Amino acid sequence: MSEVNLMADSSHHATVKMRTLCFIALALVAALLNSSAPTPLYPLYQQQLGLTAVSLTIIYGAYAGGVLIALFSVGNLAGKVADLRSLMMPALLAVFAGALLFSLADSFACLFMARLLAGLGTGALTGAANIALLRFGPKDGGKAAALIATLSFTTGLALGPVFSGVAIQTDFYSQTLPFVLIMMTAAIALTGLRLSWPAHHHDQPRVVSSSSAISADAALKTGLKATGIRFFLCAGALFMSWAFAASILSIGPAVAEHLLDIHRQGVYGYVIAVYLVVAGISQILSRRISARTSLAAGCLTQVISILFFTWAISTHSLTGACAGLLVAGYSYGAIFVGSATLVNMISPASSHAKLISLFYVIAYIANWVPVLLGAVVDHASLNLAIDLLFSVGAFICLLLSITVFWIKMEKRD
Missing domain, CATH: 1.20.1250.20 (MFS general substrate transporter like domains)
Structure with missing residues (x-):
């Protein structure tokens, strides 16, 4: 009986880990959707808001600024925390907030902040999600984690412009619908990570000595x-x-x-x-x-x-x-x-x-x-x-x- 229980317990843990991997991948998809969805909409923003070419490219570049801020501020924390949800869930909230601002965008400042938040969310999420994929994925030297990350990135980046393209062509809330879909994706990923995370999964944070910091x-x-x-x-x-x-x-x-x-x-x-x-x-x-x-x-x-x-x-x-x-x-x-x-x-x-x-x-x-x-x-x-x-x-x-x-x-x- 104990052997049967052990097998059942092992199967349950494997199922929980697989479910967690799916929500981690969905979180990456949500972040990358928010990165690429605005691309087909730039001409509409430029026309409706009277933006110059420089203004439009500054809005685009704000995303990179957000990613860099996240990398410098929280990027090094990903390998040092036991529960990676403490990084991933706030990052998903930033993705959600960025999509919400995009859906309401009526000025250069609003678009700039939307892209900045999208970058902050992606930058903070990427490092933590990649480490989480390694922790929960199979012990194969990180090959499965790399493949899941690549597929998630590609799916998110590719579907973003498709969402916007369909909305524009059908003229159905073209500047709102893509970002509502992104908010829904982020919300599902956020809820899934909150509820599906293994209850007893604790990785000890890595402690960095002061001498290591000094010698960086x-x-x-x-x-x-x-x-x-x-x-x-x-x-x-x-x-x-x-x-x-x-x-x-x-x-x-x-x-x-x-x-x-x-x-x-x-x-x-x-x-x-x-x-x-x-x-x-x-x-x-x-x-x-x-x-x-x-x-x-x-x-x-x-x-x-x-x-x-x-x-x-x-x-x-x-x-x-x-x-x-x-x-x-x-x-x-x-x-x-x-x-x-x-x-x-x-x-x-x-x-x-x-x-x-x-x-x-x-x-x-x-x-x-x-x-x-x-x-x-x-x-x-x-x-x-x-x-x-x-x-x-x-x-x-x-x-x-x-x-x-x-x-x-x-x-x-």
């Missing part, structure tokens, strides 16, 4: 010295990839309307969804090849995507634009996986955490590149902004691809 700067300097140019190649590649992606998401609707003659509102949401799905698939597939090959190929295909976009704009070719978007999606995933994997490989253990933190800080700064492009649009033209993005981006990505092939990357110092 020294550890970063040591890590940068050990990795040298290789770290900056990886960070630079991800910066360029995210800068290009941010530009597609922020000023892409204006490019589609004014330079590609796509005047059907809502369609851009579906296009972006396809781009993000391709990026997610690319991340999964890129894990099967060497990190160095993935990074170099990603940089090279970024150049190819720029060539497709240039041809598409000059000839008003939708086929060229779609080809460029698909190639850009692959490039995004390949660069992300290749650069992140290489940074993990080359970083000394003593400075690994600090280098990873700096790596993502550099990458998130790329979300403010569209602000510079917005200034060019306001003071010159959209064509000039796109020409600058394409010419500078193509040159740097080609240089990065060649350098990655030339320099020995994998060896850990």
Whole structure:
């Protein structure tokens, strides 16, 4: 009888853990929905509120600001608390509040705060959710946790523009409905985490000594010295990839309307969804090849995507634009996986955490590149902004691809 009870108890714990994993994944989906859903709506906001291109890109960049604030303020706490709900539930409340502000947005300030809260929620949630996935997932070295996180991110990012695109095309509360759906998703995830969390699951927080805190700067300097140019190649590649992606998401609707003659509102949401799905698939597939090959190929295909976009704009070719978007999606995933994997490989253990933190800080700064492009649009033209993005981006990505092939990357110092 005791053996039967033991098996039943084990089965019950497995079911509870699986349910918890599902709600953790749903929490990530809610956060990423709130990140991508506004993209097709930017032209409507700009038209109705009389926003300049700079104002629009500042609203977009506020999300990155929120993520960075969260990473700096609570990011290091995720590995030190026993009950990760203390981080995840407030983060979900921030996601909910951001979506609520979006549904009521009637000014630049309201949109800015909505994006800032969305970033704060995503930044605070990501670290805690990833650690929770490791704690509750199977003991397979984190492979299942990484796959769940990737699928959650891809699902959230892709469905956000679809929600907005459908709302715009049907003209059914187009600036409200997407965010009501996000609030519902966040509320379900919040309730699920509150009720489904294993009652006796307690991981002891990791205690960091004062000497470790004092030596943090020294550890970063040591890590940068050990990795040298290789770290900056990886960070630079991800910066360029995210800068290009941010530009597609922020000023892409204006490019589609004014330079590609796509005047059907809502369609851009579906296009972006396809781009993000391709990026997610690319991340999964890129894990099967060497990190160095993935990074170099990603940089090279970024150049190819720029060539497709240039041809598409000059000839008003939708086929060229779609080809460029698909190639850009692959490039995004390949660069992300290749650069992140290489940074993990080359970083000394003593400075690994600090280098990873700096790596993502550099990458998130790329979300403010569209602000510079917005200034060019306001003071010159959209064509000039796109020409600058394409010419500078193509040159740097080609240089990065060649350098990655030339320099020995994998060896850990």
